[in-house]
Amino acid sequence: MTPMEMLLSRASTDHLAEPAPSAAQLSEILAAAMRAPDHGKLRPWRYVVIEGDARPLMAERIVASMQRMDAEVPEAKITKRRQRFSTMPMILALGMHLRPDHKIPLWEQEMAVAAAAMNVLNALHATGFGGVWVSGDVVDDPVLAAEIGLPAPHKLAGFLFVGTPSGKPASPRRPDPADFTAYWTGAPVTFAADKD
Template identity: 75%
Template sequence: MDVLLSRASTDRLADPAPSAAQLEQILAAALRAPDHGRLRPWRYIVIEGEARPLFAQKVVDSMLRLDPQTPEFNLTKRRTRFATMPMTIALGMHLRVGHKIPLWEQEMAVAAGAMNILNALHALGFGGIWVSGPVTQDPVLATELGLAAPHRLAGFIFVGTPDNPHPAPARPDPAAFSARWQGAPVTFSADKD
C-alpha cells in the first residue's frame, strides 16, 4: 500500500529509463488490467534513443496540421519535451467498433493499463506522467505510429528516473469522494465547492 499511496506523476525525468527486462515487467503489469471480453485493446509503442527527436518532429507536425497558427513557443516546448524524455510510451487503443463490448469499455481497459504502467514504474523506482492533448486525436499521427483508424491514441507516458524527487503532493480525503448508498441518491462533500 505504501507504494500505491506514495505514487505521484512527475515530468522531471532524467536517465536512466527502465532496462529492457524492467520494461517487460512494467508492460506485463499493464496487461493485468481489467479487460471485459478479453479484447486486449492495449498497444504500447516505445520511443527511446535516436527515435526521440524524429518522433518529436512528428508531434510538432501534428500540432501544425491541427492548428497552423500554433505559437512557436508551444512547438518548441513540445519538441523539446518529446526529444529529451528518456523514454516515451505511446498508448495505443486497438478498438473493435461494433463489438458487443462497447468502445467506452475498451477505452477504459486501455486507461487501466496506463495506470498499471504508472504504478509499476513507481514500484521499480522510476517516474512517469501521462500526457495527452489534441495530437492524440490526430489520425495521421496515430497512423504514423501503426494505429490506423479505427484505432487511436490515448496519450503518452513520459518515463525516466525522477530528477530531484520531491515528496508526493497532499491528496484529498477519500471521505469527500465516497458515500454509502442506502436506497436513495448519495451526495459527496467534494461536490459542495
C-alpha cells in the same frame, strides 16, 4: 515499503533523467499492464516504445500534428513539446486497438487501456522509475496515430514519459477520499466534493 505505501507514495513527474528501464525491466513493467480489467478479453492496449534517436523524429511528428490540429498554435508551445519529446529518456505511446463493431462498447475498451496505463505508472514507481501521462489535442489526430502504427479505428490515448526521477519527487497534497465517497441507501447520494 508495503504495497499500500508504494501506491500511496506514487506521483506523476516529468522531472526525469537516464536511465530509462532496460528491455527486461520494461517487459516486467508492461506485464503489470496485462493485469488490468478487460471485459471480453480484447486486450485493447498497445505500447510503442520511443527511445534514443527515435525521440527527435517523434518530436517532429508531434509538431506537425500540432500544426495540423491548430494552424495558429503558439511557437512557445511548439518549442516546449519539441524539447520534451526529444529529451525524455523513454516515451511510451499508448495505443488503443479498438474494435467498434464488437459487443463490448468502445468506452469499456478505452477504460481497459486507461486501467492498464495506470498499472504501468504504478509498476514504474514500484521499480524505482517515474513517469507522467501526457495527452493534448494530438491524441485526436488520426494521421499521427497512423504514423505511429495505429490506423483508424485505432487511436492514441496519450504518451507516457518514462525515466528515473531526478531530485526528490514532489508529494502533492491529495484530497480526502471521504469527499468523493457516499453510501447509497435507496435515495440519490451527494458528495462533499460537489458542494460549493
